[in-house]
Amino acid sequence: MMQPLLTRLRSQRPDGDIHVLAPAWGAPLLARMAEVAAVIENPFAHGVFDWAGRRALARRVASDGFSAAYVLPNSWKSALIPFLAGIPRRIGYHGEARYVLLNERHRLDESALPRLVDRYAALAGPLEGNTPPPRLSSTPEQQRAARGALGLPETAAPVVFCPGAEYGPAKRWPARHFAALAQKVGAGGTAVWLIGSARDREVGDEIARLADGAALNLCGRTSLEQAIDLIAGARLVVSNDSGLMHVAAALDRPLLALYGSSSPGYTPPLSPRAKVVSLNLDCSPCFKRECPLGHLRCLENLTPEQVLAAIPR
Numbered sequence: 001m002m003q004p005l006l007t008r009l010r011s012q013r014p015d016g017d018i019h020v021l022a023p024a025w026g027a028p029l030l031a032r033m034a035e036v037a038a039v040i041e042n043p044f045a046h047g048v049f050d051w052a053g054r055r056a057l058a059r060r061v062a063s064d065g066f067s068a069a070y071v072l073p074n075s076w077k078s079a080l081i082p083f084l085a086g087i088p089r090r091i092g093y094h095g096e097a098r099y100v101l102l103n104e105r106h107r108l109d110e111s112a113l114p115r116l117v118d119r120y121a122a123l124a125g126p127l128e129g130n131t132p133p134p135r136l137s138s139t140p141e142q143q144r145a146a147r148g149a150l151g152l153p154e155t156a157a158p159v160v161f162c163p164g165a166e167y168g169p170a171k172r173w174p175a176r177h178f179a180a181l182a183q184k185v186g187a188g189g190t191a192v193w194l195i196g197s198a199r200d201r202e203v204g205d206e207i208a209r210l211a212d213g214a215a216l217n218l219c220g221r222t223s224l225e226q227a228i229d230l231i232a233g234a235r236l237v238v239s240n241d242s243g244l245m246h247v248a249a250a251l252d253r254p255l256l257a258l259y260g261s262s263s264p265g266y267t268p269p270l271s272p273r274a275k276v277v278s279l280n281l282d283c284s285p286c287f288k289r290e291c292p293l294g295h296l297r298c299l300e301n302l303t304p305e306q307v308l309a310a311i312p313r
């Protein structure tokens with residue numbers, strides 16, 4: 001979501017270095033972005049303040065002499081490090097009344113910029129034309145190494161399913177539907193790999209069991225780097241609206257993006273090769289983690305046959 005902002009900044013200042021302050025888990029993704037020169041680890045867990053730790057990090061950031069900081073989250077806490085570090089230009093949306101913390105505050109016009117990616121990109125100045133799409137790199141050597149480390153065949157052109165969604169069950173297509181789709185897709189001998197985090201291992205196991213051998217559960221078995229490199233070699237990705245969906249889009253893979261409670265208008269997959277699959281019910285998007293109506297028809301009623309029919313031929 002934020003990479004197009006980096007692309008714009010890079011083209012405005014080709015000689016400037018971009019460093020990104022981010023949690024450690026994001027470092028492997030940032031390492032695959034050509035615009036990023038370095039990652040500064042943000043060690044503060046959600047909800048933890050740690051005043052002494054923030055001052056110490058600000059001192060370290062100050063020693064690098066940055067000329068500008070772009071603050072993407074809306075919280076005042078996220079604007080604190082650039083302020084304490086004395087970075088001259090501190091740019092972001094007004095957010096949580098960040099009067100002193102930011103000195104270049106933008107007013108957000110939500111109707112003019114419905115997509116999150118455009119909101120971030122507009123921090124580099126008014127948008128002209130289309131926002132550049134995000135791009136992650138993955139070399140053939142990296143893809144071979146990932147498959148080798150996991151004991152996967154080098155030559156397979158798998159269909160990858162990403163059945164997780166950290167946000168909650170209202171963004172997850174049911175396991176039985178993924179399993180039925182795996183059986184249909186795998187009937188011609190195509191390998192189906194399930195990729196996700198350790199939290200998705202259980203649902204991956206369920207899909208693999210219901211698919212009766214048609215799907216290989218790799219959820220929780222890969223690092224994020226390996227997940228990127230496995231997805232990069234996929235012939236097709238079928239994903240819930242999740243972080244890995246955006247990874248697949250940024251790797252320019254053919255992609256079916258399944259939407260339930262969330263909105264493709266706000267966080268769409270940013271790739272011309274992506275196709276959104278959604279029932280567009282009257283109640284959708286509700287943006288809830290769990291279905292407030294208790295039936296989850298937006299995903300329960302989206303059948304494997306409908307998803308199969310959406311696969312580009």
Ligand code: SF4
Nearest residue numbers: 283284286291297298
């Ligand atoms: S209210 Fe509608 S969109 Fe929201 S989770 Fe339930 S079925 Fe899906």
